[in-house]
Structure formats: C-alpha cells, structure tokens
C-alpha cells in the first residue's frame with residue numbers, strides 16, 4: 001500500500017454541516033446537534049461556509065452579533081464563552097414592522113444594544129480603530145431561532161449555527177456615547193413587562209462588547225463593511241415569541257424598538 005491510498009481518519013464534513021444547517025434554516029426544520037464532532041475552530045469554519053452560501057444567494061453582510069455576553073444568557077443556555085455570528089440584509093426587519101412567524105423553528109426574542117460603524121472594519125482592526133469608527137448607538141431586538149432540536153446545543157454547535165441568529169431590528173440611532181453602563185433595559189410583551197435588566201449585564205458595560213468584538217474579529221472575522229451594525233448581546237434572558245404579539249425593548253436614555261408578530 002502506498003501513502004497515497006492510505007486511509008486517513010475522516011475529519012468533520014464542514015461544507016456538509018453548513019448545508020444541513022442552511023437547509024434547516026430555510027425549511028424551518030430542526031436537526032440533531034453535531035455534539036462533540038466539531039471543535040470550536042471547525043464550528044467557526046462551518047459558520048463561514050454558511051455565510052458563503054448566503055452571499056452566493058445574493059444576501060449582503062450587514063453586521064455581526066455577539067452572544068453570551070450576559071450571565072443571564074449563559075445561565076439560560078448553559079455555556080460560558082462569548083461567541084460571534086454574522087448578520088445579513090435578509091435578517092434585518094424594520095423597526096415598527098410586522099413579522100410573520102411562519103418559517104421559524106422556535107423563535108425567541110431578546111433586548112440588546114446596537115452599535116453602528118461609519119467605516120469599514122478591517123479583519124485585524126485594533127480596539128482603538130473599532131471604537132473610533134462607532135458613530136451611533138440604538139436599542140435593538142434580536143430574534144434567535146436555533147436550528148437544533150429543543151433549542152439545545154454545545155458551544156461548538158451554536159457557533160456552527162451562526163449563534164442562533166435569525167432576525168434583528170434596530171430602533172432610532174442616536175449619537176455614540178461612552179456613557180452606556182447601568183441603563184435600565186425593559187422588554188415588554190403586549191404592554192406587560194416580560195424581562196428587565198440593565199446594560200451592565202452586557203459584559204459589565206456595553207463598551208466591553210466592542211473590545212470582545214475586536215478579539216473575535218481578529219480571530220474569526222472577515223471584517224465588516226461601512227454602515228454595518230454590531231449587536232452587543234442580550235441584556236436579559238430570551239423569551240419565546242408568539243404570533244399576534246407586540247414586543248418592545250426600552251433602553252433608558254437611548255430609545256425604544258418595537259415589533260409586531262402575526
């Protein structure tokens with residue numbers, strides 16, 4: 001037997017995993033977890049392949065999102081490391097609009113803060129470069145919808161699944177301020193308080209999310225176009241999203257963002 005036909009242990013099928021997750025998203029059908037077959041690095045490779053599939057269908061990269069920046073989220077999902085995913089124009093929902101909840105697996109919603117970059121973010125950008133290119137901040141809502149059965153996954157699973165990213169809404173932008181800590185965050189569903197927290201739940205201060213993003217972008221990212229947004233991560237646990245509801249997130253002194261579902 002020559003070296004050429006020696007059987008090598010098969011590595012995980014990165015492209016195959018991405019195709020499965022992509023189909024699960026488009027068909028709204030949950031799949032089993034990959035479990036420990038993927039390392040974290042391989043999971044980010046699956047995520048990059050998912051982005052390639054979406055770009056090939058004509059979607060545009062519009063931002064990035066962080067996950068597990070709050071203790072409430074880490075406790076809710078049983079993981080303990082910050083993760084990063086991508087956002088595209090197909091995932092954007094206009095503030096105040098109505099979203100049909102068909103075509104989702106088991107959507108949940110969470111209140112966040114969004115940052116806007118007024119210039120291109122290079123893959124190796126420093127924290128100073130990233131912070132100095134933020135020109136605005138806004139309240140945001142993120143809809144997460146794990147493609148895994150029972151919304152249950154390992155850290156590598158959720159990274160491969162683009163950190164459960166599904167849709168996002170951004171309220172009105174206001175000028176960037178560094179005074180973002182300790183602001184009350186309230187998520188209301190049909191006018192009743194569903195979750196409360198503060199912006200300090202986001203890594204102690206949402207500004208730290210920009211530093212975390214710097215590290216994640218240097219390690220796994222491919223940069224962002226000018227005008228892109230960064231979702232800093234949920235300030236509270238996520239809540240199941242039902243049709244026929246009005247959901248709003250209020251960030252004290254920053255603003256409100258609202259969604260209707262049908």
Ligand code: OOG
Nearest residue numbers: 067068073163164233234
């Ligand atoms: C993963 C996404 C978590 C956040 O803000 O913490 C996240 C999940 O909980 O499914 O987006």
